[in-house]
Amino acid sequence: MANIISDETMEYVGILAKLELSGEEREQARKDMGRMLDYIDKLNELDTAGVEPMSHVFPAQNVFREDVVTNGDESEGILSNAPAEKDNMFAVPNVMSR
């Protein structure tokens, strides 16, 4: 395997991805990622110097509209999906340490 993913990189990617992998899961993820990156490295066979990165296939223009409210009060429907709510607000675990 050409791509060896270090412990530091795994740790860093876990933070970015907001995922907490167990020991076994982590080793599998390391292996899978290494294999995929080996495969993706195939792109390096192509000389892309001078080629502009293409994010969208058509020249996309932003479309503007008037900023008017079109929906009614949906707070009940929206909050009914919340794992926890309090006084018409989303409830979350402690944000700051006591």
Next chain:
Amino acid sequence: MREVLPFAGQRSARQVPGKEKRQIMDILSLSAVELGTAIREGAVTAVEAMEAVLGRIEESEEKLHCYITIEKEKALEKAGQVQKKIEAGELAGPLAGVPVAVKDNLCTAGRRTTCASRILENFVPTYTAEAVRNLEQAGAVIIGKTNMDEFAFGSTTETSAYGVTRNPHQPEHVPGGSSGGSAAAVAAGECFFALGSDTGGSVRQPASHCGVVGMKPTYGTVSRYGLVAYGSSLDQIGPLGRTVEDCAAILETIAASGGGALGSGPDGEAAAGTRKDSTYLNRKDIDFTSSLKKDVKGMRIGMPRDYFGQGLDGEVAKAVRMAAKLLAENGAVVEEFDLNLVEYAIPAYYTIAAAEASSNLERFDGIKYGYRASGAEELHQMYKKTRSEGFGPEVKRRIMLGSFVLSSGYYDAYYLKALRVKAMIKKAFDQAFAGYDCILGPVAPTTAPRLGESLSDPLKMYLGDIYTISANLAGLPAISVPCGADSRGLPIGLQLIGDCFQEKKILQAAYTYEQLRRAGQEKAVRTGEGR
């Protein structure tokens, strides 16, 4: 060539809808457009059509598991309401009263939408996806929400948190994916047509594996509003149906921009004007059914040599080449050519798709909706625990890879590199379409794999997407049409890819092929050659 159609009635033997009341088996043998005609003519009611579909579901759903959620009473009630509107002359479109299945990554107000993930187990959207709303306003009636790979990450529908879907042709095989539930439901007669989404082949490949027609339109043709995002620059909603005509009629309906007249939506939601996404093109040339002409004379069709090389199953290659031959015999100019860069499409695609997925799935954090892990004492721990418990292995794999290729230090080398290769692939297609009206090839390298065969080796599974993903990278329209079956009775699909905005060319070629093939099958039955 033998083709097994286990549920849908024998197509070649079916009758043109008449005025008389039809038997239930008869209703199920109709295409969506034929059923719509029968309903408008008063030969069948929307309620009878829904009852027929629910009856079929009763028989086969336990075995096949095409759906995650079925709401029978709601479906019958809606069908009754639609029937009244049809009788009052308020609904007269081709799909009015026709039962439809919707992939479970399309938001439906008041109906659970899970994306086949545990993390959205109890999510009930407050709004409806634009494509679905267009269908409802045209009078189509939703049966339920279909199974899929979790967040559409997969090619087999085996990564669903709600169990696998089985292929109606061979239950020990997968239906393909990620829109596997939608394709299987169409093939099994558990709906008359379905919606799917196609990010790398997720409509076309399951259509191919299940022996139905599936289409991905040009990027931006159908609004993505209300489609749970996977790879936003690649995602398109597309139809799955029994015939090319059905797909053209469905696409015409879901691509429309005028669906959102002022007033109240079907679920009583406020529907002021149309709601689109930022890349919706608002095309004027969406009269797709006008292209249903049996004529390929002079049509230039190119077959990429790279699509018929190593890795392609012999039986699939033979069936696709036979299809090309049939088109050539009827006047198309078919030739082989070199489409460059085919081998670079998969690594470019998986880099871009994983990057966009990792970004799009950041929203699932256990705050506003969906699953939240218990026992976390502070916010960040809750995020991590929720996502780690809520997502399945394939989703985690892609989020990890996507986060890596977007991270500082690797962004240029991986993500931007892939976007540069994407530009080169688009250019290769531009060159091809300077010489050809359509590109013809297989949809997938093999027929549907056996259950459990694919997940052990993700990279191998990704390689199965080789013929479909380029259309997503280059934004092209493409259609999958049944063209035979292998020796085990598993369907084989023919793929036709068009240049951007040239849906009508591929629809015409696909329609012509479908009609020629059917005529050949009917002749074989008459002369006793059907083996």
